[in-house]
Amino acid sequence: MASRARRSILKTPSLRPKPYCHTSRFTTPVRVRHIHARATEYAPNHDADLTDSQRAVRASIAKLCAAYPEEYWQKQDETKTFPADFHTTLAMNGWLGICMPQEYGGSELGIAEAAVMMQTISESGGGMTAASSVHMNIFGLEPVVKFGTDEQKKRWLEPLIAGRERACFAVTEPNTGLDTLKLQSQARKDGDHYVLSGQKIWISTAQNAHKILILVRTTPLDQVLKPSQGLSLFYTGLDRSVVEITEIPKMGRAAVDTNTLFFDNWHVPASDRIGEENEGFRLILHGMNAERILIGAEALGLGYAALRRAAIYARGRKVFGRAIGQNQAIQHPLADSWMKLEAARLMILNAARMYDGGYAGGEYANAAKYLAAEAAFRACERAVMVHGGMGYAKEYHVERYLREVFIPRIAPVSREMICNHIAERVLGLPRSY
């Protein structure tokens, strides 16, 4: 699948990688810049480990992101404004369908290319705000791609890829949290439609979304053999006349809303159900490894952006008559962060390659997300500290990065649940929960 599309992406002039342009070692940051290589624009590292296709994706996305400098993201954050123009730019240039079938307007590339794309978007300074504004479009509809009918794919994928529709994803519930299989929202079949009632929490982009991918229970828990049975998945219009959507004030990523949803007597056409009734959890599982890989890549981008800012500041800021970056207490933590981010990046690319090759196990995708989020968090924290008081000022952007980097540590699955997964599935230890 991917090789044909990879060849085609390289044949498209606008997607061809431009010759590498190396900045001088002491170049000061410019307002609009190209993103060179994971904060390594001062090192002789030219993305040598990426494939041609990944490099082409990175070059093209970096070029588009250069039109959205850090000041843009800061303003979106301060004014709590969804970056609709950024979303449109990516849609118009065909990037929202990077993993979607060519038949519906997508590029049919792999999750490895999508990970490079999401890292580059985040690394441009857009962080989780930029990434989250398109994240759901990139891989959220994987259950539709894999299990939808031809009619559903045509009806849903084309407008999503073209950017005419935006989607949100609703699994988490207030009373059950990470214990997903106990979720309490229900759907009852009534002729040619279902009647949904319940609540969801933390649903990102619901203020701006036209559609919702939602998991609800269609057979009560006490009537199924296993808790993973009896759940059904719908992709349907987000009907604001029945669904009460309330934004949750939160720490960071203010431009991309997150919400509670309440709904009662919500009529959803049966033709909007994906796959078989009661099989929803199996369908949703399919996209989970890919989502973890993408979130990990988004975290990485933020980590590299922070590291780059820290290095620039450490070279320029003089205290006690010399650059603070001349002190090993400043240098070594940053060097350590670069090594940890690179290690996580290799893990992400490996997990993505395995996923694209058909591997369905969750240990590598989960571990990659865990390592990337932790490395990125440390890099952001260190970037704030390297800036001293200025780390706390909005002007240098690192405080925004630090607020945003908590998201990939918490969602879509927490660090603790990843450790539970590895302990149980890899090490064979008894289930602890």
Ligand SMILES: Cc1cc2nc3c(=O)[nH]c(=O)nc-3n(C[C@H](O)[C@H](O)[C@H](O)COP(=O)(O)OP(=O)(O)OC[C@H]3O[C@@H](n4cnc5c(N)ncnc54)[C@H](O)[C@@H]3O)c2cc1C
């Ligand atoms: C900004 C943001 C955006 C989000 N967007 C979406 C979205 O679009 N759609 C969506 O469906 N969800 C979304 N989420 C929800 C997110 O996936 C959940 O917050 C996350 O899965 C954790 O669930 P919870 O908040 O209910 O935590 P809880 O389940 O209440 O857990 C709380 C803490 O206890 C720990 N814990 C719980 N059980 C165990 C155990 N057995 N062993 C060890 N530790 C345990 C957890 O690891 C966690 O640290 C978003 C969250 C955030 C913060």
